[in-house]
Structures are given as structure tokens and as C-alpha cells.
Amino acid sequence: MTSRDNDVLATPLPRVLGGKTADAFRKGLGLETVGDLLRHYPRRYAERGEVTDLGALAEGEQVTVVAQVQSVTTRPMRQRRGSILEAVISDGRESMTLTFFNQKWRERELRPGRTGLFAGQVGRYRGALQLAHPEFSLFADGVEADELAVLDFAGKLIPIYGAARGVTSWQVNAAVDVVLPLIDGVVDPVPEEVRVARGLMPLGDALWGIHRPTTREVVDAAVARLRFEEAFVLQVLLAQRRAATRALSATRRVPESSSLVEAFDARLPFALTPGQLMVSEQIADDMAAEHPMHRLLQGDVGSGKTVVAVRAMLRVVDAGGQAALLAPTEVLAAQHHRSITALLGPLAERGLLGGSDVGTRVALLTGSQRTSERRSQLLDVVTGDAGIVVGTHALLQEHVDFHDLALVVVDEQHRFGVEQRAALAAKSREGTRPHVLVMTATPIPRTVAMTTFGDVDVSTLAEVPAGRSPVATHVIVAPEQPGHLARAWQRVREEVAQGHRVFVVCPRIGDTVDATGGEDPGEAGPEEEGRKAAGVLELAAQLQEGPLSDVRLGVLHGRMPAEEKEDTMRRFADPQAGDALDVLVATTVVEVGVDVPQATMMVIVDADRFGISQLHQLRGRVGRGTLPGLCLLITDAEAGSPARARLDAVASTTDGFVLSELDLDLRREGDVLGTSQSGHRRTLRLLEVARHQEVIVDAREAAQQVVDADPTLATLPGLAQAVDALVRQDQADYLEKD
Ligand code: ADP
Numbered sequence: 001m002t003s004r005d006n007d008v009l010a011t012p013l014p015r016v017l018g019g020k021t022a023d024a025f026r027k028g029l030g031l032e033t034v035g036d037l038l039r040h041y042p043r044r045y046a047e048r049g050e051v052t053d054l055g056a057l058a059e060g061e062q063v064t065v066v067a068q069v070q071s072v073t074t075r076p077m078r079q080r081r082g083s084i085l086e087a088v089i090s091d092g093r094e095s096m097t098l099t100f101f102n103q104k105w106r107e108r109e110l111r112p113g114r115t116g117l118f119a120g121q122v123g124r125y126r127g128a129l130q131l132a133h134p135e136f137s138l139f140a141d142g143v144e145a146d147e148l149a150v151l152d153f154a155g156k157l158i159p160i161y162g163a164a165r166g167v168t169s170w171q172v173n174a175a176v177d178v179v180l181p182l183i184d185g186v187v188d189p190v191p192e193e194v195r196v197a198r199g200l201m202p203l204g205d206a207l208w209g210i211h212r213p214t215t216r217e218v219v220d221a222a223v224a225r226l227r228f229e230e231a232f233v234l235q236v237l238l239a240q241r242r243a244a245t246r247a248l249s250a251t252r253r254v255p256e257s258s259s260l261v262e263a264f265d266a267r268l269p270f271a272l273t274p275g276q277l278m279v280s281e282q283i284a285d286d287m288a289a290e291h292p293m294h295r296l297l298q299g300d301v302g303s304g305k306t307v308v309a310v311r312a313m314l315r316v317v318d319a320g321g322q323a324a325l326l327a328p329t330e331v332l333a334a335q336h337h338r339s340i341t342a343l344l345g346p347l348a349e350r351g352l353l354g355g356s357d358v359g360t361r362v363a364l365l366t367g368s369q370r371t372s373e374r375r376s377q378l379l380d381v382v383t384g385d386a387g388i389v390v391g392t393h394a395l396l397q398e399h400v401d402f403h404d405l406a407l408v409v410v411d412e413q414h415r416f417g418v419e420q421r422a423a424l425a426a427k428s429r430e431g432t433r434p435h436v437l438v439m440t441a442t443p444i445p446r447t448v449a450m451t452t453f454g455d456v457d458v459s460t461l462a463e464v465p466a467g468r469s470p471v472a473t474h475v476i477v478a479p480e481q482p483g484h485l486a487r488a489w490q491r492v493r494e495e496v497a498q499g500h501r502v503f504v505v506c507p508r509i510g511d512t513v514d515a516t517g518g519e520d521p522g523e524a525g526p527e528e529e530g531r532k533a534a535g536v537l538e539l540a541a542q543l544q545e546g547p548l549s550d551v552r553l554g555v556l557h558g559r560m561p562a563e564e565k566e567d568t569m570r571r572f573a574d575p576q577a578g579d580a581l582d583v584l585v586a587t588t589v590v591e592v593g594v595d596v597p598q599a600t601m602m603v604i605v606d607a608d609r610f611g612i613s614q615l616h617q618l619r620g621r622v623g624r625g626t627l628p629g630l631c632l633l634i635t636d637a638e639a640g641s642p643a644r645a646r647l648d649a650v651a652s653t654t655d656g657f658v659l660s661e662l663d664l665d666l667r668r669e670g671d672v673l674g675t676s677q678s679g680h681r682r683t684l685r686l687l688e689v690a691r692h693q694e695v696i697v698d699a700r701e702a703a704q705q706v707v708d709a710d711p712t713l714a715t716l717p718g719l720a721q722a723v724d725a726l727v728r729q730d731q732a733d734y735l736e737k738d
């Protein structure tokens, strides 16, 4: 029964529209089925006014008038080429003029004596009211009053559709006329009780309402209903995933004694914050359960996530298992390895001379390692001698045998999808999954967490450890403040003179034309418009010849061989190094996780090419020790431009949560959700994560109840189908992304 009904929405467009039109719809708008077309909602509605007397017109109003054509003349225009057609219309008492440019052919329709409806915005020309390019609909020849036609034409909302090459709004409109009558009895993915309890209309009514509204109220009600549906279907999917996670099994990791964790805490030169202790508790509880933890730990840069992660890893080592820490790049993996080894000190030297009794080892696995080195590290992993294994995300795909993988910590990755979690199954003991902790420094607004991350638990480190001074941030508009720019480089020299480190960040690597003569794509993904953004290579050369001739300057970018990057970072990070670097001119490779306590200053050149979150991340690289930090955002973006607004926002606060909300507002949710807007279709059309928090909360509750009652949706085929479609879309988007 239901399958037949829903087949209406699945019907390929060529079957109902004709091949050429359907082809244009597919190519231009990505619409393939009747359902796709009906989910291509109007972008907005134009309004025809109510029927108005000619005598009561006011300039600027949208009006519709019933009138008779009196006379029509066409004459050439005086100033420009082309012709102007003027028709005088009258309602018997008053008259006014209609004008059309270059439409002489309309003389054939607008013959004197014909009556009809004319709609448009009232304008004024040489003192007289007129309608320029009105829409009109003439009554049949000889008919002077046609009430039905008047009712049908006046006061209506005209849907305006998103158009594309080869497809006009008008064509979409006509196609919608063809398919709307086919959807009688279409199956609603929203169960009736859920719908009725909220006073929402059925799907069929909503589709009619949004495409063919009679009033604004109808549009609002239809949109409310369709928006709820988007939130609801998504939340049902997430509720099912939560249930699936609970159904998986994991080994409980409860240590008999927390000797490593305790020894580690005793080594720390500071006290853990209450937030760090609380999150550690949550993680310990999760890992004591028989199903895998899947927790997201978010906290601003410098909030102390790494310490929490290390404690979680040591806890599973205390319980006899192993932990893997995955970083997004080799540079960061190597750095994590360095900093964890340093934090652990003798605790990381088990079995080595001078190592502690309680202890473990920390292995590092990277693609660029020498074979012999890698082999010895792999051996530690396989035997379990290495309790902690650090590598890049590629570690999951690689053939690495763990002795007993208990916990995976994923650093700085927004989305650790279902597919990736499934890949973990192969890494752990038969039939079980490791516990997973994902860390991110890009704070995620609550509603985004509830949509994108609705199937994970979220912990937040809200406070930054005491004793850290905030980074002062200033915007320097280069063309207006050349003196400031010179002063900025002077300041860099002063910092260096005090033994501090300085980052200079550029959006691009530089004009290194490759062998094929191709352009350097850069690393920040700047909007390529107008002048090219500064490149690392040119700027480094300029600085070295000019204002920074007396400092030790290095470059770092993504195209350097891993070993060279590693070596450059070491020289920059280690104050004792004989070949130390004072200033690092770099791309965004320094964005995440890079930790150099002596770094006190960052200059971001062409800062307007970066997004808010990225700037905040970058800035988080300085002021990590106890020294105060300074960040200069250099731009030539004009005051009042959106780019300047972004920079001013970053300069105005160091609160990552405030910035992420702002960022979300400015970008809309598209990028955050990972559903790129460049694609034709988007899963969320009416639901804006930033604006519709109540809808999301409400839908989440409803979804949980529905899934609790019927986990497989066996009794709700319409909903099952909608969830299925979402999963397929989700996977397609996800695959596209990599
Ligand atoms: P995140 O990974 O969240 O950016 P880290 O864990 O790297 O932050 O911590 C940033 C810096 O703060 C490190 O130098 C770390 O040693 C220090 N730190 C962490 N926790 C505390 C604390 N409770 N008190 C003082 N300093 C801390």
C-alpha cells in the first residue's frame, strides 16, 4: 500500500515532464525525481496586490487593477536605442499609463477595447502615476468583467524558484503544476500522533501550501511543518545510531589501582581545574561500561584537553589496555609524541635504564619513518609494551596490530563518522569496539552538537587554566596605516630580542609555479578574488631582506617533506637548539595543536582571507606559556565590509564560544555540518541550526520516543524511507568531502 503511494515521490522526472525539460532540471538543479522537485521550495514569493481602484493608487504600492485598454502607441526612445510602448488604461473614471521597453509586439495583445488585470508596483513618471512592465492577464475578447479571473489573479503570492542555467523559475513553476496533482495520499514520514500533537499539517497539504499558497499564513504553516520534518528525520537517524552504539559491546576498562594516573598527577606542575577533573570522571564512567564510549571533548585552545586525554589513556594502561592517539598531520603527531613523552618523563621509560617502576612506553608511528625505526615501534605496539601509540588518522587504515587496543583518542577532527568508527572494530578484540574520545578546539554550538553530533556525548572544558594571559589582538589596515605596519615588524624584532618566538602566517605558500606551470592552490582556500594573497616564500624573502634582516627566520608549509617540517618545528620550538629559529613564516600548517610556550606574537598577513574559527585557532598558538601574547591581523579590507567584520569580531573577544556562534551566523550552518552548499541538494533546506534551536530540541524528544517504541521503524515505512534517503545523502556528502 504505502510503497505505491511513495513511489509518486520516487518517480523519475522524465516520466512526467518530458525528456528535455527533465534533463535540464537534472543538470541545472540536480532534480531527478518528483520528490526532488517538490522539495525544491520557492525561494521567496512575489505579491500581487489586491484589486484597487485606479483612483486610489499610491506610489510604491504593489497593486492589481481591473481596467480597459484605451490606446497604445510605440515610439523610439530619445536617449537610447530601442522603443517604448505606452498603453493608456482606464476604469471608466480614472486612467493611467503602462510602459514597456522594447516590447512592440505587445501591441498585438494590448488592443484598445480589451479588458483585463494589470499588476505591478506603482511608479511615477513626469508627475503621473504609471506601471512599468506590469504583469497582466486579459479577459477573453469582448468580456468586460470576469469575477473568476479576478479572484484567480489578484492578491496572490507568486512563488519564485531558485533557477539555474537552462532552467527558469517560471519553468520550475510550470513543472510543479504538473506534479502537484499527483501526490494525493502521499505517505507522511512524520507519524500522525507526533504531527497532530504539534498542530502540524500533513505532508501533502504542506507541499501544496509551500508551492501554491493563498496567504502568508499558509506559507508559514507549511514551512513550520516541513522544517519540523527535517529536524525530526535527522533526529530519528541519530536516535537509531545512539541505540546502535549502545548495542555494541566493549571491554570495561576499570583499573584495580590507578598507579600511573596518580604518578602522572603528582608530576604535573599545576593542579587540575575542576572542569578537567569532572570530564575525567565522565570518561572513566564511560569506559567502565560494556558498550563503547563515544564522547566529544570540546574546549577552547589552551583549555587543557591534552592533559585530560593523557589521563584517560593512562587509565586504560592502568587497566591493562592500550590507547592510540590520532592526530590530523604528521607534524602534530610528532609534537603530541614529544609533549606526551615530556609530560610523562620517567613514566614513559618503562624497561629503560632510569625508567620508573610504574610506567609504559609511548610509540610513534608515521609514514615518513625509517623502516628500522618503524619496525621497532610496531614491535612495542604488538607486544603491548607501548601503552600509548601516537600516529596520524591513517593509523586506522594501516595494518597495525595492537596487543589490546582499549581507547582511541582522535585529535582535532570534527567528524569521526560512523564509517570510521566501524573501521575500529578490526583493531580491537573479537566482537568488541574500543572506546572513542574525540577532541576539538573549535567550540561547537549546542544546536550543532545536537544535529551533527547528536549521536555522541559531549563534554566541555569551559574555563581556561588560571595564570594564562589573554592574547591581545589588533587589526591593522595596511593601506591606511603604513606606519603601523612598519611598527609591527619593529615589534617582531623586539620580541625576538627578548628571546621570544614569533609566527608570521600567510594564506598561500607562494609563487612556486610547479612543473606543469600550474598555479599554487594555497592552503587556506582563500576566496580568490582580486589581488593574490601573500605567499610564505615571497614574504619570507622580503622580510629577510628588509625589516627582519637580523633575525633567524624559517619557513614552514604543507609541501615541505615531513622530515624538513619536523626539523623546522624542532628548531623553532626548542630554545636551546644551536640552530634555533626566532621567526617562522608559515601557512596554516601551524593551525592546530602546535605548542611553543615561548611564542608570544603572531602576525597574520591578509587575515581577511581566513575564517573566524581559523583565525581563532591560529591565534591560539601564541600566549600558551605564562608570557602575554599579541596577535596582529593585517588586512586591506575596507571598513564596513564583511571581511572587516570578521576581523573585528576576532579582535573583540578571545571567547571561542562567542566566536563560533558568530561564525555560524555568518556562514550559516552549511560548512559546519559538512554538507557543502556547492552541491545541488542539501539535506537541510528550511532548518537553520543557528536559528531553530527549539525545533531541534522538540524534534529530538519526539524522535527518541518514536525510536524507543519502534527501533527499526517497522510500523513506520514512510519514516524508514525518509531516514534511508538521509543516510544515502549523508554518505554521498561525506564521500564527496574527502
Ligand atoms: P589544549 O590541548 O586544550 O589546547 P593543552 O592541554 O595543550 O590545551 O594545555 C595548554 C597548556 O596549559 C599546556 O601547556 C598545559 O600544560 C597547560 N595546562 C593544562 N592544564 C592546566 C592546569 N590545570 N593548570 C595550568 N596549566 C595547565
Ligand code: MG
Pocket (backbone or CB within 6 Å): 305, 306, 593
Ligand atoms: Mg591540544
